[in-house]
Amino acid sequence: xxxxxxxxxxxxxxxxxxxxxxxxxxxxxxxxxxxxxxxxxxxxxxxxxxxxxxxxxxxxxxxxxxxxxxxxxxxxxxxxxxxxxxxxxxxxxxxxxxxxxxxxxxxxxxxxxxxxxxxxxxxxxxxxxxxxxxxxxxxxxxxxxxxxxxxxxxxxxxxxxxxxxxxxxxxxxxxxxxxxxxxxxxxxxxxxxxxxxxxxxxxx
Amino acid sequence: xxxxxxxxxxxxxxxxxxxxxxxxxxxxxxxxxxxxxxxxxxxxxxxxxxxxxxxxxxxxxxxxxxxxxxxxxxxxxxxxxxxxxxxxxxxxxxxxxxxxxxxxxxxxxxxxxxxxxxxxxxxxxxxxxxxxxxxxxxxxxxxxxxxxxxxxxxxxxxxxxxxxxxxxxxxxxxxxxxxxxxxxxxxxxxxxxxxxxxxxxxxxxxxxxxxxxxxxxxxxxxxxxxxxxxxxxxxxxxxxxxxxxxxxxxxxxxxxxxxxxxxxxxxxxxxxxxxxxxxxxxxxxxxxxxxxxxxxxxxxxxxxxxxxxxxxxxxxxxxxxxxxxxxxxxxxxxxxxxxxxxxxxxxxxxxxxxxxxxxxxxxxxxxxxxxxxxxxxxxxxxxxxxxxxxxxxxxxxxxxxxxxxxxxxxxxxxxxxxxxxxxxxxxxxxxxxxxxxxxxxxxxxxxxxxxxxxxxxxxxxxxxxxxxxxxxxxxxxxxxxxxxxxxxxxxxxxxxxxxxxxxxxxxxxxxxxxxxxxxxxxxxxxxxxxxxxxxxxxxxxxxxxxxxxxxxxxxxxxxxxxxxxxxxxxxxxxxxxxxxxxxxxxxxxxxxxxxxxxxxxxxxxxxxxxxxxxxxxxxxxxxxxxxxxxxxxxxxxxxxx
Numbered sequence: 001x002x003x004x005x006x007x008x009x010x011x012x013x014x015x016x017x018x019x020x021x022x023x024x025x026x027x028x029x030x031x032x033x034x035x036x037x038x039x040x041x042x043x044x045x046x047x048x049x050x051x052x053x054x055x056x057x058x059x060x061x062x063x064x065x066x067x068x069x070x071x072x073x074x075x076x077x078x079x080x081x082x083x084x085x086x087x088x089x090x091x092x093x094x095x096x097x098x099x100x101x102x103x104x105x106x107x108x109x110x111x112x113x114x115x116x117x118x119x120x121x122x123x124x125x126x127x128x129x130x131x132x133x134x135x136x137x138x139x140x141x142x143x144x145x146x147x148x149x150x151x152x153x154x155x156x157x158x159x160x161x162x163x164x165x166x167x168x169x170x171x172x173x174x175x176x177x178x179x180x181x182x183x184x185x186x187x188x189x190x191x192x193x194x195x196x197x198x199x200x201x202x203x204x
Numbered sequence: 205x206x207x208x209x210x211x212x213x214x215x216x217x218x219x220x221x222x223x224x225x226x227x228x229x230x231x232x233x234x235x236x237x238x239x240x241x242x243x244x245x246x247x248x249x250x251x252x253x254x255x256x257x258x259x260x261x262x263x264x265x266x267x268x269x270x271x272x273x274x275x276x277x278x279x280x281x282x283x284x285x286x287x288x289x290x291x292x293x294x295x296x297x298x299x300x301x302x303x304x305x306x307x308x309x310x311x312x313x314x315x316x317x318x319x320x321x322x323x324x325x326x327x328x329x330x331x332x333x334x335x336x337x338x339x340x341x342x343x344x345x346x347x348x349x350x351x352x353x354x355x356x357x358x359x360x361x362x363x364x365x366x367x368x369x370x371x372x373x374x375x376x377x378x379x380x381x382x383x384x385x386x387x388x389x390x391x392x393x394x395x396x397x398x399x400x401x402x403x404x405x406x407x408x409x410x411x412x413x414x415x416x417x418x419x420x421x422x423x424x425x426x427x428x429x430x431x432x433x434x435x436x437x438x439x440x441x442x443x444x445x446x447x448x449x450x451x452x453x454x455x456x457x458x459x460x461x462x463x464x465x466x467x468x469x470x471x472x473x474x475x476x477x478x479x480x481x482x483x484x485x486x487x488x489x490x491x492x493x494x495x496x497x498x499x500x501x502x503x504x505x506x507x508x509x510x511x512x513x514x515x516x517x518x519x520x521x522x523x524x525x526x527x528x529x530x531x532x533x534x535x536x537x538x539x540x541x542x543x544x545x546x547x548x549x550x551x552x553x554x555x556x557x558x559x560x561x562x563x564x565x566x567x568x569x570x571x572x573x574x575x576x577x578x579x580x581x582x583x584x585x586x587x588x589x590x591x592x593x594x595x596x597x598x599x600x601x602x603x604x605x606x607x608x609x610x611x612x613x614x615x616x617x618x619x620x621x622x623x624x625x626x627x628x629x630x631x632x633x634x635x636x637x638x639x640x641x642x643x644x645x646x647x648x649x650x651x652x653x654x655x656x657x658x659x660x661x662x663x664x665x666x667x668x669x670x671x672x673x674x675x676x677x678x679x680x681x682x683x684x685x686x687x688x689x690x691x692x693x694x695x696x697x698x699x700x701x702x703x704x705x706x707x708x709x710x711x712x713x714x715x716x717x718x719x720x721x722x723x724x725x726x727x728x729x730x731x732x733x734x735x736x737x738x739x740x741x742x743x744x745x746x747x748x749x750x751x752x753x754x755x756x757x758x759x760x761x762x763x764x765x766x767x768x769x770x771x772x773x774x775x776x777x778x779x780x781x782x783x784x785x786x787x788x789x790x791x792x793x794x795x796x797x798x799x800x801x802x803x804x805x806x807x808x809x810x811x812x813x814x815x816x817x818x819x820x821x822x823x824x825x826x827x828x829x830x831x832x833x834x835x836x837x838x839x840x841x842x843x844x845x
Binding site for chain 2: 007008009010015016021039043130133134136139153157161166
C-alpha cells in the first residue's frame with residue numbers, strides 16, 4: 001500500500017452545469033415522475049376495480065359530468081405546450097429576456113387553468129361521499145389538481161427568481177428547463193384522467 | 205507544476221494542495237456547524253445516517269419490549285396480565301413499529317451512511333432531502349408512540365384491514381394515527397429512495413462502472429426503485445382510508461359499491477415488495493461480509509446482481525398470496541402460487557453463491573461472518589416454510605395461525621436482523637473509529653442464534669395445532685401451554701442477547717480498541733478513508749479499476765474539485781466517466797422547518813379536512829424558502845465549456 005496518491009485525472013476542466021440527463025436535477029425529476037406516475041396508476045387501478053363492481057357507472061340517477069369545463073381545460077392545457085416548449089428552448093439556450101417573458105406567460109396560463117379547474121369540480125354531477133363512483137371520480141380530479149397546483153407554484157417561484165440577479169446563473173437555467181419538462185408530465189398525465197372522468201362514464 | 209490557486213482564482217485539491225493543509229481546508233468547508241444549531245442544520249450523510257440508525261434502534265428496543273409483554277401474557281393459559289383491548293394495541297404497535305419504524309429505516313440508515321463512502325463521493329445527491337426525510341420519520345414515530353401512551357394506539361393489526369379499520373367498526377382516532385404514521389414514513393422512505401437512486405447513478409467515483417459496483421450498492425439501487433414503485437400504493441391506500449373515515453368517501457364501503465378487498469390489494473401491492481425492501485439490503489450486507497472475511501471476490505457477481513433484480517421484479521407479482529383465504533379464481537390461485545415459489549429461485553442462487561464464496565475462500569469466522577452463517581441457516585428454514593405457505597391448501601389450513609408468525613419471524617429476523625447485526629459489527633469501526641469486542645460479540649451471537657430458534661421454532665407447531673395469531677389468551681387444555689412456555693423462556697434469553705449486543709456497542713464506543721482505516725483488510729472504498737471518515741470523506745476522489753480497489757497496490761485519484769465551496773463530481777450513469785462539477789448544498793434548517801410544517805398538516809388533517817388546504821400554505825412557504833438561493837451575491841464560477 002502506498003501512502004502517496006497517484007494523481008491521474010484532473011477534474012478542473014469539467015463544466016459546472018449541464019442540461020438534461022447530465023444534470024442531477026433531471027434525475028430527481030425522473031424519480032418524482034415515477035413516484036407520481038405510480039400514484040396515478042394506483043388511483044386508475046382503484047377506479048377500474050370499483051367500476052368493475054358497480055352495476056352501472058355512474059349508478060342511476062347520477063349523470064356523467066358536464067363536458068364544457070373539462071374540455072376547455074384540456075384544450076388550454078394542450079395549447080400551453082407551445083409557450084412551454086419555447087420556454088424550455090429559451091432556458092437551454094440561456095436566453096434570459098425571452099425566458100423571463102415566457103415564464104410570465106406560463107404563470108398566467110397556470111392561473112387560468114386553476115380557475116377552470118374550479119368549475120370542473122362543480123360540473124361533476126356527483127359528490128365524493130354519495131357512492132364509490134363519486135369517490136373515484138373525485139380522487140382522480142383531486143390528485144391531478146394537487147399535481148398542477150404544485151407545478152404552477154413552482155413556475156411562479158421560478159418566474160420571480162429569474163427576475164432577480166440570480167437569474168443569470170447557469171444552474172437556474174437548468175431549473176427552468178426541468179420545470180418545463182415537468183409541465184409536459186402534468187399534461188401527459190391529464191389525458192387518461194380526462195378520459196376516465198368525462199368519457200368513460202358516458203360509454204360504460 | 206500548477207500553482208495552488210488556478211488562474212481563475214479558485215483553490216483546488218491536487219498535487220500541490222494535499223495532505224494536512226488540504227485536510228484543514230476541506231474540513232472547514234464540509235463540517236457541520238457547532239452546537240445544537242449545527243446538529244439541526246446538518247446535511248452530512250454521515251450525521252443523518254447515524255441519527256437514523258440510533259432512532260431505528262430505539263424503535264427496535266420499544267418494539268422488542270412490546271414483544272416481551274406479549275410473550276409474558278401468552279406464557280401460560282388464561283393469564284390476566286394484559287387485557288384484550290391493550291393486547292390489540294400492543295400487537296398492532298409491535299408489528300407497525302418493527303416494519304415501519306425499524307426495519308425499513310434501519311436499512312435506510314445503513315445505506316445513507318455507507319453508499320457515498322462505498323462509491324467514493326463526498327455526500328449524497330439531494331442531501332437536504334435526506335435531512336427532511338429523517339425529520340419526517342422521527343415525527344411519524346413520535347406520533348405513533350405518543351398516541352399509544354395516550355391510549356390512542358392503533359389496534360387493528362399492522363395491516364389495518366377494513367372494514368374493521370373503517371369508520372363503522374373503529375370510531376375514534378386510533379386508526380387515523382396509524383394511517384398518518386404511514387404517510388409520514390412513506391414520505392421519508394420515498395425521499396431517501398430518490399436521494400440514493402440519484403447518488404448511485406450519478407455520483408460514483410471515476411471508473412466505478414455499474415459492473416464494478418459493490419453488491420451492497422446494487423442491492424440499495426434495486427431497493428430504492430422498489431420503494432419508488434411500491435410506496436405510492438400504500439400511501440394511496442392509507443389516504444383513501446383516512447378520507448373514508450374523515451370526509452365519508454365510500455372507497456371501502458360495500459354498501460355504496462366500495463369494496464374492502466380493494467384495501468387488501470392496495471396494501472399488499474406495497475406490503476409484499478416491502479418484505480424484499482427489508483431483505484435485499486441484508487443480502488447486500490451478506491455479500492460484502494462474505495467477501496471481506498474470505499479474502500476473495502464474492503462468487504458469482506453477475507448472478508447475484510441478476511438475482512437482486514429478479515427478486516425486485518418478482519416481488520411485485522405475488523401480493524395476492526396474502527389473500528388466498530379471501531377466495532380467488534382458480535387461475536389466480538395457480539398464478540400466485542407459481543410466482544411465490546418462483547421468487548425462491550433468485551434467493552437460492554444468492555445463497556449458493558455465498559456458500560461457494562465461503563467454500564472456496566479462506567474464511568475467518570469472526571463475529572460478522574458468524575452472523576452470516578446464522579442467517580443462512582435461519583433464513584433457509586424460513587424460506588422453506590414460505591414455499592409451504594405458497595401452496596394454497598396448506599395456506600388455507602394455517603392461515604392466521606402461529607405457523608405464519610413463525611414463518612415471517614424466521615425470514616425477517618433471520619433474513620434481515622441477523623445480517624444487520626453482522627453489518628453493524630463489521631462497519632462499527634468505520635462509524636465510530638473503534639472495534640466492537642469480539643468476545644462479547646461471540647457470546648451475543650450464540651445466545652441470539654440458539655434462543656431465537658427456541659422462541660420461534662415452537663410457533664410452527666402451535667400453528668399446526670391450530671393456535672390462531674392475535675389472541676390475547678387461550679384456555680387451558682388446548683395442548684399449547686408447554687410450547688408457549690418454551691417460546692416465552694426463549695424470548696427472555698433472546699431479549700438478553702440483544703441486550704448484550706447493545707452493551708457491546710456502548711462499551712466499545714467508549715473503550716473499544718482504536719480502529720485503523722481498514723481493520724478487516726476489506727476490499728471496498730469505504731475502507732480507503734479514515735475511521736471514522738472526515739466530513740469530506742475523501743481528500744482526493746479515488747479512481748476505481750476493478751471490483752476490489754483496496755486489494756490493489758495502486759491508489760490512483762482524481763483531483764481538481766474546488767475546496768472553498770462544497771463541490772461534487774457528477775459522472776455518467778453506466779461507465780462513471782467524470783462529466784460535470786456541481787455544487788452541493790450547505791447546512792440549513794429549512795428541511796426541519798418544512799418537516800415541522802408538514803407534521804402540522806398531517807396531524808391536523810386527522811381532525812379536519814380543511815387542514816389540508818390551510819396547512820399547505822406553510823408547507824409551500826417552507827419549501828420555497830428551502831429552494832430560494834441564500835447567497836445571491838455569491839458569484840458562480842465562470843462557465844468553462
